Amino acid sequence: MTQAFLPPQITTEAGSGPDTVAQPRKVFVKTYGCQMNVYDSERMSDALTRDGYQAVDSVEAADLILINTCHIREKAAEKVYSQLGRLAKLKSQRNAAGGDLMVAVAGCVAQAEGQEIIRRAPVVDVVIGPQTYHRLPDALARARQGESVVETEFPAEDKFDNLPAAPEKAIRTRGVAAFLTVQEGCDKFCTFCVVPYTRGAEVSRPVGRIIEEAERLSGAGVREITLLGQNVNAWHGKGADGREWGLGELVRRLATIDGIDRIRYTTSHPRDMDDALIAAHRDLPELMPYLHLPVQSGSDRILKAMNRRHTAAEYIRLVERIRAARPDIALSGDFIVGFPGETDEDFEDTMRLIREVKYAAAYTFKYSIRPGTPGADMDNQVDEAVKSERLLQLQELISQQTRAFGKECVGKTVELLLEKPGRNTGQIVGRSPWLQPVIVDAKLGEIGDIVTVRITQPGTTSLFAEPVE
Numbered sequence: 001m002t003q004a005f006l007p008p009q010i011t012t013e014a015g016s017g018p019d020t021v022a023q024p025r026k027v028f029v030k031t032y033g034c035q036m037n038v039y040d041s042e043r044m045s046d047a048l049t050r051d052g053y054q055a056v057d058s059v060e061a062a063d064l065i066l067i068n069t070c071h072i073r074e075k076a077a078e079k080v081y082s083q084l085g086r087l088a089k090l091k092s093q094r095n096a097a098g099g100d101l102m103v104a105v106a107g108c109v110a111q112a113e114g115q116e117i118i119r120r121a122p123v124v125d126v127v128i129g130p131q132t133y134h135r136l137p138d139a140l141a142r143a144r145q146g147e148s149v150v151e152t153e154f155p156a157e158d159k160f161d162n163l164p165a166a167p168e169k170a171i172r173t174r175g176v177a178a179f180l181t182v183q184e185g186c187d188k189f190c191t192f193c194v195v196p197y198t199r200g201a202e203v204s205r206p207v208g209r210i211i212e213e214a215e216r217l218s219g220a221g222v223r224e225i226t227l228l229g230q231n232v233n234a235w236h237g238k239g240a241d242g243r244e245w246g247l248g249e250l251v252r253r254l255a256t257i258d259g260i261d262r263i264r265y266t267t268s269h270p271r272d273m274d275d276a277l278i279a280a281h282r283d284l285p286e287l288m289p290y291l292h293l294p295v296q297s298g299s300d301r302i303l304k305a306m307n308r309r310h311t312a313a314e315y316i317r318l319v320e321r322i323r324a325a326r327p328d329i330a331l332s333g334d335f336i337v338g339f340p341g342e343t344d345e346d347f348e349d350t351m352r353l354i355r356e357v358k359y360a361a362a363y364t365f366k367y368s369i370r371p372g373t374p375g376a377d378m379d380n381q382v383d384e385a386v387k388s389e390r391l392l393q394l395q396e397l398i399s400q401q402t403r404a405f406g407k408e409c410v411g412k413t414v415e416l417l418l419e420k421p422g423r424n425t426g427q428i429v430g431r432s433p434w435l436q437p438v439i440v441d442a443k444l445g446e447i448g449d450i451v452t453v454r455i456t457q458p459g460t461t462s463l464f465a466e467p468v469e
């Protein structure tokens with residue numbers, strides 16, 4: 001859900017493609033949006049690697065620029081168009097000098113805008129929506145013949161099962177924690193949100209494919225997997241025992257895979273948190289005690305207008321049940337302030353809910369109109385200044401809670417998964433069960449090790465810890 005620019009998550013596997021020539025084509029991937037886009041970019045990079053491409057980390061070095069876009073923010077499409085305007089200049093310079101630069105737009109803006117992208121930005125050779133990434137190599141081949149390609153149908157076949165598996169070498173370079181998409185799309189239609197339109201209806205990946213991918217990840221040294229889905233806990237599928245499984249049963253099965261020591265999942269909808277999943281939190285040490293469970297608002301009136309299909313009290317009861325099953329679980333949330341019709345009292349209800357639940361972290365947003373969603377047509381839009389004021393208050397409360405959570409961790413003995421070298425030599429950074437980065441002495445272990453430490457000190461963005469004697 002990080003809305004900020006995410007660095008390209010791509011790897012190089014030179015010489016692996018079937019039609020690799022002396023000079024492999026070079027691709028630069030730029031990823032915006034949620035973790036699912038990060039995952040998708042990795043899978044597209046893998047597919048392109050197999051097609052003879054090599055990943056590069058600059059626009060200048062690239063023969064293909066692939067922008068994986070997000071549509072969740074206001075003016076998302078306009079920002080893509082201005083970026084494409086800059087690329088148009090680059091492309092005409094390069095191609096005038098005999099180059100052959102291609103530009104492809106993927107992701108949720110591609111899905112939402114479709115053909116319009118080529119019309120407004122003829123610099124673009126390929127527009128490809130999130131459900132058709134398995135057709136990317138073919139789309140590029142057609143574009144190379146001079147065709148402008150737009151692939152935004154929601155196809156009958158499953159994109160995941162038509163995408164080649166990630167090469168082991170690529171997985172290894174990505175580290176010891178990996179994403180694994182198990183579900184995509186959304187049928188919930190919250191009245192503020194574009195996701196059901198850009199990602200399509202809910203689709204669950206079959207159990208066998210998920211296990212296969214988890215085993216491949218584990219074989220390549222991955223120790224923590226984060227299961228992804230727009231509504232990940234709506235995942236369901238036919239289990240090995242012939243019964244219909246929900247996410248709880250799936251997690252239980254994945255926890256038996258050798259080498260997979262930690263499991264997380266995101267993002268959940270409160271309506272889909274069932275007993276089996278809560279029981280998995282109670283029973284499985286592999287299932288990390290951290291849950292992103294967006295509520296959006298604490299006012300029943302607003303929740304209704306948002307079509308969230310739960311009340312504030314139901315949400316709080318759910319949190320109580322989850323905490324009864326796993327007392328040390330930390331929660332994070334998403335909040336929108338200034339949804340159409342939100343009054344001071346409604347906003348106060350949200351603040352009250354936050355005080356009651358106590359979050360470890362949260363993403364906070366001012367409501368902003370997404371054309372095509374029901375919220376866009378509501379005539380009781382809230383003043384921008386009011387939204388800004390409420391956002392500040394809410395963020396202040398969340399920061400207090402985040403700091404309090406960090407302080408509570410001091411003195412605790414926890415397990416860290418060591419993930420990467422620290423910024424300073426002699427340090428290594430691990431991840432706590434609650435997703436906090438924790439800095440420790442590099443002598444403690446190697447990347448991929450799980451070590452036991454005691455938290456000694458909270459920092460601004462990370463914690464410090466020492467080995468347990």
Ligand code: SAH
Pocket residue numbers: 001034072192193194195229230231266267268294296334335336365366367368369370
């Ligand atoms: N269930 C999804 C939610 C995606 S959108 C998931 O997998 O993450 C992420 C968050 O963006 C939402 O929870 C919501 O808080 C925020 N958001 C979505 N549409 C918005 C809008 N129109 N204005 C402000 N915030 C919005």
Ligand code: SF4
Pocket residue numbers: 186187188189190193194195196230231269
């Ligand atoms: Fe959007 Fe609501 Fe679906 Fe989440 S549950 S993706 S907020 S429509």
Ligand code: F3S
Pocket residue numbers: 001032033034035036037069070071072107108194195198199230
């Ligand atoms: Fe953005 Fe699409 Fe993800 S709109 S948040 S990239 S599902």
